[in-house]
Amino acid sequence: MASISLLIRQFIYTSLIFLPCLLCVNSTCSCSPSPPPLPSLDFNLTFEDIRLAVVYPIIQSFKKTITADPFNKTKTWVGSDICNKYEGFFCDIPPDNSSAKALAAIDFNGFQLAAPTLEGFIDQLPDLAIFHANTNNFSGIISPNISNLPYFYELDISNNRFFGEFPQAVLGMNNISFLDIRYNFFTGTVPQQVFMQTLDVLFINNNNFKRQPLPQNLGFTSALYLTFANNKFTGPIPRSIGNASSTLLEVLFLNNQLTGCIPYEIGLLQKATVFDAGNNFLTGPLPWSLGCLDSIEQLNFAGNFLYGEVPEVVCLLGNLLNLSLSDNYFTHVGPVCRKLIKKRVLDVRDNCIYGLPDQKSLGECWWFFFYSRFWHCQYPWWLSTYVPCKTYTPFKKAPPVGSKRRLMSYAALGRERL
Ligand SMILES: *[C@@H]1O[C@H](CO)[C@@H](O)[C@H](O)[C@H]1NC(C)=O
Ligand SMILES: *[C@@H]1O[C@H](CO)[C@@H](O)[C@H](O)[C@H]1NC(C)=O
Numbered sequence: 001m002a003s004i005s006l007l008i009r010q011f012i013y014t015s016l017i018f019l020p021c022l023l024c025v026n027s028t029c030s031c032s033p034s035p036p037p038l039p040s041l042d043f044n045l046t047f048e049d050i051r052l053a054v055v056y057p058i059i060q061s062f063k064k065t066i067t068a069d070p071f072n073k074t075k076t077w078v079g080s081d082i083c084n085k086y087e088g089f090f091c092d093i094p095p096d097n098s099s100a101k102a103l104a105a106i107d108f109n110g111f112q113l114a115a116p117t118l119e120g121f122i123d124q125l126p127d128l129a130i131f132h133a134n135t136n137n138f139s140g141i142i143s144p145n146i147s148n149l150p151y152f153y154e155l156d157i158s159n160n161r162f163f164g165e166f167p168q169a170v171l172g173m174n175n176i177s178f179l180d181i182r183y184n185f186f187t188g189t190v191p192q193q194v195f196m197q198t199l200d201v202l203f204i205n206n207n208n209f210k211r212q213p214l215p216q217n218l219g220f221t222s223a224l225y226l227t228f229a230n231n232k233f234t235g236p237i238p239r240s241i242g243n244a245s246s247t248l249l250e251v252l253f254l255n256n257q258l259t260g261c262i263p264y265e266i267g268l269l270q271k272a273t274v275f276d277a278g279n280n281f282l283t284g285p286l287p288w289s290l291g292c293l294d295s296i297e298q299l300n301f302a303g304n305f306l307y308g309e310v311p312e313v314v315c316l317l318g319n320l321l322n323l324s325l326s327d328n329y330f331t332h333v334g335p336v337c338r339k340l341i342k343k344r345v346l347d348v349r350d351n352c353i354y355g356l357p358d359q360k361s362l363g364e365c366w367w368f369f370f371y372s373r374f375w376h377c378q379y380p381w382w383l384s385t386y387v388p389c390k391t392y393t394p395f396k397k398a399p400p401v402g403s404k405r406r407l408m409s410y411a412a413l414g415r416e417r418l
């Protein structure tokens with residue numbers, strides 16, 4: 001492969017030194033006899049590919065803006081061997097030229113670098129496809145110009161200090177598949193367009209998004225993993241959620257301010273393994289349609305205002321590992337569900353089920369039922385007993401063995417890299 005010597009910078013520095021002298025030609029000022037010292041490393045570097053020579057000055061000027069580097073990572077960012085010597089930088093063959101080599105990915109996960117902005121850095125790296133920077137101290141806004149990067153598809157800026165609106169730039173990317181902005185200080189609203197994109201993963205938990213209803217088109221997302229946890233979303237879970245039935249695997253709504261009844265369309269999510277809407281203000285009965293969640297392992301509605309019976313069809317689900325309904329106002333559990341209580345799969349503590357231990361006081365239950373007479377679900381009552389799947393066969397599957405597999409969405413509730 002041909003090597004390219006980068007002499008452009010040398011030329012730039014040379015002209016800067018002599019420029020004052022040229023300006024002085026017709027005046028009386030004198031040129032300084034000793035020009036200022038030059039940054040020696042910028043001279044005569046030989047790059048493996050012209051594309052690497054192009055990104056070199058961008059990396060170097062970003063390096064100068066870094067204000068903290070506790071692990072001395074940037075000390076390796078010297079010389080021309082970006083692909084092998086620079087920690088955090090990864091090269092690959094670009095899609096448009098199989099004989100070229102380009103800077104394709106950056107992984108600063110856990111580097112704890114601090115910089116006031118990434119503007120002028122990632123948006124200027126033309127072949128970048130992946131940028132991961134979990135647990136750093138980067139700040140500012142995300143430049144809209146990253147949407148001009150033709151190959152870009154993964155952005156992870158989780159656990160940093162970004163602020164401002166939801167990064168609009170992302171909406172202009174036509175092939176983004178992974179967006180992780182959890183644990184930042186984003187405010188404002190979550191734009192509906194994000195649910196029309198090609199995302200597989202959308203993690204927006206633990207931000208400062210303002211009180212707003214969950215977008216109505218949420219279910220049109222192509223995402224497999226969604227985390228909205230620990231924000232201030234309000235309003236009902238959109239009924240469009242059922243439209244994600246062929247893709248959605250894990251969804252976390254926990255710790256928001258969702259209201260209204262649970263839409264029966266959740267029962268259409270045949271692939272879902274995790275559905276967590278704990279600690280919200282949901283009310284009404286648990287729809288029988290949840291008995292269609294054939295793949296579900298973790299189902300959490302703890303800490304809401306749900307009432308009625310825990311449907312036996314839900315307790316029959318063959319893959320269920322944890323059905324958490326504590327701190328609600330349920331009044332009945334049938335024999336199948338009672339078996340799950342014994343196995344510690346079902347938690348119904350802090351409800352209104354008399355005869356079971358650890359229930360709410362009679363007084364609290366009485367007050368709740370007095371007021372709940374005035375609350376109505378938007379859908380007719382019979383929908384809560386409508387089962388939109390083939391009739392179930394009791395005990396069709398062997399009871400699950402406690403699985404210890406790591407769930408992507410719950411891992412996203414921590415700050416660390418995934
Ligand atoms: C630049 O590098 C080449 C080969 O590495 C060498 O032959 C040449 O003398 C160098 N030029 C300068 C000005 O250092
Ligand atoms: C980084 O470099 C400084 C100064 O050279 C040194 O004191 C410190 O121990 C280094 N830190 C690590 C984690 O290597």
Ligand SMILES: *[C@@H]1O[C@H](CO)[C@@H](O)[C@H](O)[C@H]1NC(C)=O
Pocket residue numbers: 002049050051097098099100101
């Ligand atoms: C592909 O990249 C190589 C190495 O950089 C370069 O020499 C060649 O001209 C490029 N081909 C095209 C069609 O751009």
Ligand SMILES: *[C@@H]1O[C@H](CO)[C@@H](O)[C@H](O)[C@H]1NC(C)=O
Pocket residue numbers: 112113114135136137
């Ligand atoms: C980020 O910077 C703040 C102070 O500005 C510091 O307290 C914090 O520990 C830093 N975080 C990381 C992950 O380095």
Ligand SMILES: *[C@@H]1O[C@H](CO)[C@@H](O)[C@H](O)[C@H]1NC(C)=O
Pocket residue numbers: 119120123143145148
């Ligand atoms: C962003 O892109 C626009 C048009 O492509 C350009 O005019 C502008 O200078 C860019 N901004 C930065 C900070 O690179």
Ligand SMILES: *[C@@H]1O[C@H](CO)[C@@H](O)[C@H](O)[C@H]1NC(C)=O
Pocket residue numbers: 150151153175177
């Ligand atoms: C889109 O992204 C995927 C990875 O998610 C990649 O395999 C594919 O090549 C990209 N397509 C284009 C046109 O860049």
Ligand SMILES: *[C@@H]1O[C@H](CO)[C@@H](O)[C@H](O)[C@H]1NC(C)=O
Pocket residue numbers: 240242243265
């Ligand atoms: C969404 O799902 C509903 C049924 O729940 C269906 O009637 C509707 O056509 C679907 N919409 C799209 C765009 O797929």
Ligand SMILES: *[C@@H]1O[C@H](CO)[C@@H](O)[C@H](O)[C@H]1NC(C)=O
Pocket residue numbers: 278300302322323324
């Ligand atoms: C079941 O899920 C709830 C809610 O997410 C959680 O608090 C509890 O620890 C889980 N129980 C087990 C045994 O994993």
